[in-house]
Amino acid sequence: MAPLTPLLQQFLIIVLSGILGTAHSQAAGCSCMATGTATYRVTFTATWTDPTPPGSAHWSWPVGTSHSPCYTMWRSGALATPGVKDMAETGSTTAVQGEFTTAGAQTLSEFRGNLIVSASGSVSSTFTVDRYHPLVSVTTMIAPSPDWFVGVDSLNLCDGSNWKASAVTTAFPWDAGTDSGVSWNSANLDTQPRQTIARITATSTRTTVYRKTSGTTASMGTFTFSRVSVDASSNGSDPSCSSCAAATTMAATTTPVTTTPPSSSGNGVSTPSAATTTAATPSAATTAAPTTTPAPTTTPAPTTTPAPTTTPATTPQSSCGCSASGIATYRMTFTATWTDPTPPTSFPHWSNPIGTSHNVCYRMFSSSMMASNGVRVMAEFGGTQTLRNEFASAGSSTLSTFESRGIGSASGSSSTTFTADLYHSRVSVSTMIAPSPDWFVGVDSLNLCSGSTWTNSKTVQALPWDAGTDSGLSWTSGNVNTSPRQTIQRITASSTRTSVFRKTSGSTAAMGNFRFDLVSVDTSGTATPTSCGMCTAGPTTSAGDTTTRSVVGVTGSQAATTTPSSQGRVLPIAGLALLLALCAALY
Numbered sequence: 001m002a003p004l005t006p007l008l009q010q011f012l013i014i015v016l017s018g019i020l021g022t023a024h025s026q027a028a029g030c031s032c033m034a035t036g037t038a039t040y041r042v043t044f045t046a047t048w049t050d051p052t053p054p055g056s057a058h059w060s061w062p063v064g065t066s067h068s069p070c071y072t073m074w075r076s077g078a079l080a081t082p083g084v085k086d087m088a089e090t091g092s093t094t095a096v097q098g099e100f101t102t103a104g105a106q107t108l109s110e111f112r113g114n115l116i117v118s119a120s121g122s123v124s125s126t127f128t129v130d131r132y133h134p135l136v137s138v139t140t141m142i143a144p145s146p147d148w149f150v151g152v153d154s155l156n157l158c159d160g161s162n163w164k165a166s167a168v169t170t171a172f173p174w175d176a177g178t179d180s181g182v183s184w185n186s187a188n189l190d191t192q193p194r195q196t197i198a199r200i201t202a203t204s205t206r207t208t209v210y211r212k213t214s215g216t217t218a219s220m221g222t223f224t225f226s227r228v229s230v231d232a233s234s235n236g237s238d239p240s241c242s243s244c245a246a247a248t249t250m251a252a253t254t255t256p257v258t259t260t261p262p263s264s265s266g267n268g269v270s271t272p273s274a275a276t277t278t279a280a281t282p283s284a285a286t287t288a289a290p291t292t293t294p295a296p297t298t299t300p301a302p303t304t305t306p307a308p309t310t311t312p313a314t315t316p317q318s319s320c321g322c323s324a325s326g327i328a329t330y331r332m333t334f335t336a337t338w339t340d341p342t343p344p345t346s347f348p349h350w351s352n353p354i355g356t357s358h359n360v361c362y363r364m365f366s367s368s369m370m371a372s373n374g375v376r377v378m379a380e381f382g383g384t385q386t387l388r389n390e391f392a393s394a395g396s397s398t399l400s401t402f403e404s405r406g407i408g409s410a411s412g413s414s415s416t417t418f419t420a421d422l423y424h425s426r427v428s429v430s431t432m433i434a435p436s437p438d439w440f441v442g443v444d445s446l447n448l449c450s451g452s453t454w455t456n457s458k459t460v461q462a463l464p465w466d467a468g469t470d471s472g473l474s475w476t477s478g479n480v481n482t483s484p485r486q487t488i489q490r491i492t493a494s495s496t497r498t499s500v501f502r503k504t505s506g507s508t509a510a511m512g513n514f515r516f517d518l519v520s521v522d523t524s525g526t527a528t529p530t531s532c533g534m535c536t537a538g539p540t541t542s543a544g545d546t547t548t549r550s551v552v553g554v555t556g557s558q559a560a561t562t563t564p565s566s567q568g569r570v571l572p573i574a575g576l577a578l579l580l581a582l583c584a585a586l587y
Contacts, residue, residue, distance in 0.1 A: 032131045032158035036232040040157060041126050042111070043224045044140060044171070048119035050218035051209050054184040056144055057119035060091030063112045064138025064152070066129045068239050070361045071106035073099075073137035075153050077196050080176040082370070082484075084197075087139055088147040088176035089188075096139075102368065105239035108133035113140075120221075126228065130236025134158035138223060142173060146181030146189070148200065148207070149174055152223050163227055171221040173200040173210065182208045322425040322449035327525030330448060331417050332402065332429060333515045334462070338410035340509040341500050344475040346435060350407040350414075351382030355429025355443070357420040362397040364390075364428035366444050368487045371467040375488075378430055379438040379467035380479075382406070399424035399528060406431075411512075417519060421527035425449035429514060433464060437472030437480070439491065439498070440465050443514050454518055462512040464491040464501065473499045 044062045065073065073096070074084045083096025093112055100110045111125040129136065139151035150171035157164050177195030179188060198204075202212040210217055334353045356364065364387075365375050374387035384403055391398045404416035420427065430442030441462035448455050468486030470479060489495070493503035501508055 032134045032156075033161040034131055034134070034158045034163045035161075035235055036163075036230040037128050037130045037234045037236055038157070038163040038230045039126055039128050039228040040136070041124055041226045041228050042113075042136070042138060043122055043124040043226070044113065044116075044138075044221060045122040045224065046116050046120050046171075046221040048142075048220050053119035054144060058143050059116040059121075059123075060087065060141035060143055061093050061112050061115055062123060062125065062138055062140040063087065063093040063096055063110075064127070064136060065100045065110040066108045066127050066133045066136045067103070067154075068106045068108075068133050069135060069154070070239075071103045071135075072154065074139060074151060074174075074197055076174075076199060079194055079196055080147075080178055084139065084149075085147070085176060085178045088141055088145075088149045088174075089179055091141040091143055105237065106133075108236070111138075129157050129163070130234070131158065132236050132238050136225065142220070144184050146179035146183075146186050147176040147191075149176065150220055155225065157225060157227075163230055164225075165227050167225045169223045169225075170219045171223060173217060173220055174198065175200050175204070175206045180206070182206065184209060322422045322447075323452045324422050324425070324449045324454045325452070326421075326454075326521040326523035327527065328420045328448065328454045328521045329417055329519040330420060330427070331415055331517045331519050332404070332427070333413055333415040333517070334404065334407075334429070334431060334512065335413040335515065336407050336411050336462070336512040338433075338511045343410040344435065346476055348410040348475075349434050350412075351378065351432035351434055352384050352403050352406045353414055353416075353429055353431040354378065354384040354387055354401075354403045355418070355427060356391045356401045357399045357418055357424045357427050357448075358394070358445075359397050359424050360426060360445075362394050362426075363445065365430060365442060365465075365467075365488055367465075367490060370485060371438075371469055371488055375430065375440075376438070376467055376469045379432055379440045379465075380470055382432040382434055396528060402429075420448050420454075421525070422449065423527050423529050427516065433511065435475050437470035437474075437477050438467040438482075440467065441511055446516065448516060448518075454521055455516075457515065457517050459513050459515045461510040462514055463510055464508060465489070466491050466495070466497045468497075471497070473497070475500060 042062075042064070044059075046059055048057060067073070072078065074080065080088065081096070081099055083093075083099040086092040086095045097110060097112070100107045108130065109127040111127040113123040113125040116123055127136065134157055135154045136157060137151070137153055137155070139149050142148040142150060150173055152169050155167060155169060157167065175195075175198050177197055178191055179186075180191045181187065181189055195206075198206070200207055200210050200217060202210065202215060202217050204210055204217075332353070332355065334350075336350055338348060358364070363369065365371065371379065372387075372390055374390040377383040377386045388401060388403075391401045399421060400418040402416045402418040404414040407414050418427070426445045426447050428443055428445055430440050433439040433441060441464055443460050446458060446460060448458065466486075466489050468488055469482055470477075471482045472478065472480050486497075489497070491498055491501050491508060493501065493508050495501055495508075
């Protein structure tokens with residue numbers, strides 16, 4: 001073969017770079033294709049002049065993290081997490097930094113700056129980002145105040161294949177929705193029920209000091225992000241879509257959580273301390289416990305349900321690795337076999353099983369996640385309306401809500417149907433173990449799609465869970481609100497949250513199973529898309545799943561549709577084939 005001419009060499013390099021670049025970007029699976037790990041400096045510059053600051057005006061420690069698109073620190077329309085509540089009311093950063101850690105692989109580099117001890121000033125910190133964690137969020141308390149703060153929500157520092165040189169965002173005031181005070185030094189007044197995070201505007205009813213008869217609320221400063229350096233030797237760690245789904249999406253936490261603030265020096269005034277990093281000003285009162293509602297004891301489906309609470313939508317993502325065609329209809333059957341531990345004599349039963357199909361980044365419940373208000377109501381009282389409201393509030397992240405009849409004894413079965421599509425191929429469902437303090441069984445984000453095929457049947461054991469909201473230890477314990485709230489945990493033979501499930505040997509028995517059977521697939525149906533964003537891989541099937549891939553009851557053809565993830569695998573191969581053919585033709 002004759003040597004390649006310089007012109008052809010250049011052509012082949014360009015083509016190969018494009019092909020391999022496509023493969024690389026698809027392997028990363030995200031819209032950020034910037035290489036290396038970038039270091040940024042964030043500078044918060046406070047210019048608090050309007051409205052007129054109080055004499056004790058200052059700012060708490062700016063705290064934040066870089067993260068993937070599947071983590072949310074705070075968001076307009078979302079309920080504040082316990083960490084954001086603490087930050088906004090007291091300036092403390094301990095709880096929110098704990099939330100960064102709980103999010104696992106979805107957060108990368110957390111940072112905390114120094115206090116600004118006056119209305120104006122500036123403070124800087126550095127942090128890193130990579131292609132899997134190109135977003136940054138940060139907050140700082142407006143102090144003193146009931147629950148007001150400024151911040152940045154999920155700013156993207158990646159611009160295609162480049163790291164941005166700089167970015168500036170305006171620091172507008174926000175209300176965390178956790179304290180109903182209306183002025184700088186209002187007495188502590190816990191908001192019940194909690195409200196969602198909202199921008200403070202000139203017409204806001206949550207405050208008097210920002211109101212104006214004309215004009216708009218002024219900026220209170222800026223956050224400036226400046227690129228310092230890029231380490232090209234590292235592209236970061238891929239958290240994967242399964243981890244993305246497993247991340248604790250703290251913005252979806254809706255339970256009012258009682259926290260223990262630092263030592264008090266007045267409402268919402270953060271004060272430096274050499275002894276502890278939590279030394280911000282505390283509220284004088286902790287959060288009130290939710291109103292106690294009697295547990296159901298006489299009907300399978302309890303009728304007492306607290307007033308519905310709106311739950312914010314989590315960051316919409318699609319099930320990126322699913323390319324199954326059509327709208328699949330599934331039958332969910334919950335079969336209860338409650339024999340171990342011995343059921344109580346006081347009417348053992350199950351509440352209405354309730355669930356939804358959803359995308360990869362919505363989470364109804366998960367181990368080590370704080371229970372939403374809907375999950376709390378389901379686990380303590382068997383109520384379902386609050387969960388229904390939460391599903392609806394999640395917007396395009398959920399697809400098909402379903403609810404079947406309760407079971408009026410320890411054993412029995414109940415079934416209903418729901419739909420799934422390639423963007424919403426996961427299903428979650430739960431039902432209360434009744435009577436109990438806050439125990440339930442359920443399925444968390446089961447994937448019904450395997451590549452281009454809808455799974456024919458899957459069965460999942462119904463193991464017991466504790467919602468972390470009531471501290472009762474036995475079936476008919478009196479209501480004892482857990483304060484502070486605990487995370488959702490599996491009940492095991494050695495659990496300290498219950499006495500009736502404890503064993504000296506062996507493991508906690510399954511209390512039944514959830515079975516999901518494919519009924520039909522409507523290939524003429526159109527899937528409801530959600531933004532896949534930078535979800536890095538398709539959902540994976542657990543090794544423990546009982547899966548049969550042969551599909552029955554399918555209407556129409558089951559040909560797989562082409563999705564961006566499948567194109568990412570096909571294009572490099574096709575490109576290489578074209579290149580080889582070209583070389584053969586030339587030589």
